[in-house]
Amino acid sequence: MKQRVPSLNGRTLRVELGSGRLADDDTYMEEMRSYLGGTALGLRYLYDEVGPNVKWSDPENRFFLGAGPLNGTAIGGSGTISAVTVGALSNGPVSSQANGYMGAYLKSAGFDGLLLQGAGDGWRYLYIHDGRAELRDASHIVGKDTWETEELIKQELGYSARQVSVFSIGPAGENLVRFAALVGDRGHVAAHNGLGAVLGSKRLKAVAVARGQARPEVKDPRRLREISEELWKRCEKTGFYTWGTSWVYSSAEAAGWLPVRNYTTSVFPEHARFMGDGYRSRHQMTRHPCYACRTHHCHMMRLAEGPYAGYEGEEPEYEQWAAFGSGIGNTDVGGAMVLSNEVDRLGMDCNEMEWVLGWVMECYEKELLSRDDLDGLQMDWGNVEAARQLMRNIANRRGFGDVLA
Numbered sequence: 001m002k003q004r005v006p007s008l009n010g011r012t013l014r015v016e017l018g019s020g021r022l023a024d025d026d027t028y029m030e031e032m033r034s035y036l037g038g039t040a041l042g043l044r045y046l047y048d049e050v051g052p053n054v055k056w057s058d059p060e061n062r063f064f065l066g067a068g069p070l071n072g073t074a075i076g077g078s079g080t081i082s083a084v085t086v087g088a089l090s091n092g093p094v095s096s097q098a099n100g101y102m103g104a105y106l107k108s109a110g111f112d113g114l115l116l117q118g119a120g121d122g123w124r125y126l127y128i129h130d131g132r133a134e135l136r137d138a139s140h141i142v143g144k145d146t147w148e149t150e151e152l153i154k155q156e157l158g159y160s161a162r163q164v165s166v167f168s169i170g171p172a173g174e175n176l177v178r179f180a181a182l183v184g185d186r187g188h189v190a191a192h193n194g195l196g197a198v199l200g201s202k203r204l205k206a207v208a209v210a211r212g213q214a215r216p217e218v219k220d221p222r223r224l225r226e227i228s229e230e231l232w233k234r235c236e237k238t239g240f241y242t243w244g245t246s247w248v249y250s251s252a253e254a255a256g257w258l259p260v261r262n263y264t265t266s267v268f269p270e271h272a273r274f275m276g277d278g279y280r281s282r283h284q285m286t287r288h289p290c291y292a293c294r295t296h297h298c299h300m301m302r303l304a305e306g307p308y309a310g311y312e313g314e315e316p317e318y319e320q321w322a323a324f325g326s327g328i329g330n331t332d333v334g335g336a337m338v339l340s341n342e343v344d345r346l347g348m349d350c351n352e353m354e355w356v357l358g359w360v361m362e363c364y365e366k367e368l369l370s371r372d373d374l375d376g377l378q379m380d381w382g383n384v385e386a387a388r389q390l391m392r393n394i395a396n397r398r399g400f401g402d403v404l405a
Contacts, residue, residue, distance in 0.1 A: 008032055008069055009214065011111045012041075013133055015126060017202050018059065018118035022133050025115060038066025038103070038113060039095040042084025045115055046093055056088045056194065057176070057201040059119040065106070065167075065207065066113035072104035072216050072291075074228040076235070079104040079291025081167070081190070088178045088194025089352075096192040099290040100185030101165040101211075108212040120203040125153065125168070129210035138205035145345035146170045146183040153208050168206035169196040170347025172395040176200050177405040179352035183344050186288070187298070187314035191349040232294060243276030244297035245318035250275055252322070259327040261381055262358030268326040279333045288314060306334040313341030323354030328361055329381030342388055346395040356394070356404050357387050375399035 010032070014025040028035060028044060035041045042064030054060045064084040071078050081102040087094035106112070110131035123138040141149050149168040157164060167184030173196030180196030183189050199205075218224050239247035252258035253271040260268045272278045284302040289295070299315040311334070316324070320340035330336055343350050357379075363369040364379040371378055375393065377386045393401025 008216075009107065009110050009112050012045075012066075012113040012115055013111050013128070014115045014117070015133070015135070016118050017116060017120040017124070017135075017204060020120075020135050022135070032112075037068035038064070038082030039084060039097075041113055042066050042082060042095065043093065046084055046086070049117075050086060054086060056086045056091050056198055059117070059202070061086045061117075061198060061201075063116040063195075063198055063202065064113055065102070065116075067103040067106045067111075069216070072107040073218060074221075074225050074292065076228060076232060076295075077290050077293045079165075079293075081106065083182060083190040083195050085195060085198050087192070088176070088180070088197035090193055094193035094195070096182075096190040096195055098167070098182065098184060098188040098190040099293075100167075100188035101162075101291045102167055102184055102207075102209055104291045105165045105209040105211045107216055108214050109209055110212060110214050114207065116199075116202060116204060119201060123203050123205050125206040125208060126204065127157065127208045127210075130212055131214075141205055142174060143171060146347050147186060147345050149206055150184070150186065153206060157208065157210070159210060162211070164208055164210045166206055166208045168347075169199050169204075170345060170395065172347040172405075173197055173200040174205075175395065175397045175405065177348060177395060177397070179349045179356075180347050181349045183347050185290075186300075187341075187344055188290070189344060189349070191351065196347050235295065240297065241295050243280075244295070244299075244315070246274060246276040246279075246316075246321055248318055249321060252318075253326075259322055259354065259358075261329045262327070262355075262362045264362065270331040271326070273331065273333050274321045274325050274336070285315065301337060303334045303337065306332060308334040308338050311338055313337060314344070316340035320350045323350045324384075324387070327354040328357050328387060330384055330387075331382065332384065335382075335384035339384060339387055339391070342391055346391060348391070348395060353391060353394075357390065360390065360404070373400060375401075 010029040012025040079101040080099050082097045084095045123142050124135045125138040146168050150166040172180035176197045178194050181189050181191040182195045235241045250271045256266040283304045285299040288298045288300045301315040302312045324336040324339035361379050394405050
């Protein structure tokens with residue numbers, strides 16, 4: 001009998017999307033000390049099962065979602081999940097991580113990882129609960145954005161907000177946009193190298209994992225709690241604990257590495273507006289933490305002023321503030337917040353989107369692209385509504401958006 005490694009379940013769920021077959025896989029159970037964490041285990045599966053000539057959209061490509069030995073423990077933020085596959089942008093191996101709840105819930109449901117292979121004939125989503133799994137029809141949620149998908153699946157399964165973690169692809173993933181992402185728990189994104197496009201090619205709309213009763217077996221729980229407290233004491237001394245990643249915005253501008261207008265300059269006098277202490281007091285903020293996280297980092301945000309007053313979404317991270325603020329020459333915090341949530345809901349990587357929008361705006365400024373080229377959009381620097389529409393065109397492959405996708 002194979003020996004399970006403490007703090008790991010020793011179970012990977014193998015999902016054959018073509019046949020619908022679901023089975024336990026314990027191939028690496030005895031070797032898991034050598035492959036700690038979702039990234040390491042996923043790369044081992046990729047190395048062993050995906051040949052060098054397999055393309056990202058090939059049914060033979062694998063997509064691994066994995067947890068690690070600290071998921072679901074007292075360590076702060078231990079809900080992180082890691083995704084490993086052959087990516088759509090580079091057609092090479094990729095790993096990308098997202099926080100939230102999925103990693104902890106996967107462990108509590110009795111699994112360390114999910115290995116997806118093949119491609120379905122129709123759209124489905126994977127539902128995991130109480131050590132079991134099933135594939136369900138997703139035809140009724142095709143075309144929905146990631147937030148809509150999450151809410152519809154929760155309603156269908158009868159769960160409240162914190163009972164289940166849902167990660168899904170939006171219209172961009174369905175339409176195989178090459179920088180489509182995997183988005184879950186309202187704003188947590190495994191973003192890089194087209195993970196959403198890979199799932200789109202497999203016709204898997206979402207993964208939903210219900211919180212289970214299993215708990216990681218920890219050798220010394222008391223010592224682990226002590227280490228967790230030590231980490232929090234260090235964290236509390238940083239600006240990140242209070243202000244989240246927006247804390248670095250002005251420092252980035254001062255040091256010259258803040259992206260401004262497609263990197264044509266590093267000067268952005270309005271940088272202080274995008275710092276937490278510059279905008280939080282002006283808007284309504286509600287805490288929206290990750291699993292086992294105490295930081296005042298993630299919030300839901302309701303805009304109280306400006307042209308988008310009343311809009312509700314998740315507080316952007318630094319990378320989103322940079323992308324949809326300085327990166328495209330936009331000085332309006334509300335507009336940047338709207339674009340940040342739009343890119344998540346459509347299911348795309350904010351970094352890639354920044355570079356696409358910035359490039360288009362620079363080309364428009366230099367008259368290399370015209371309104372006729374851009375389906376009538378006036379892509380001036382900082383034009384939030386034009387950027388918003390172009391993002392939707394890209395996600396749905398409409399007009400020039402199909403070229404940029």
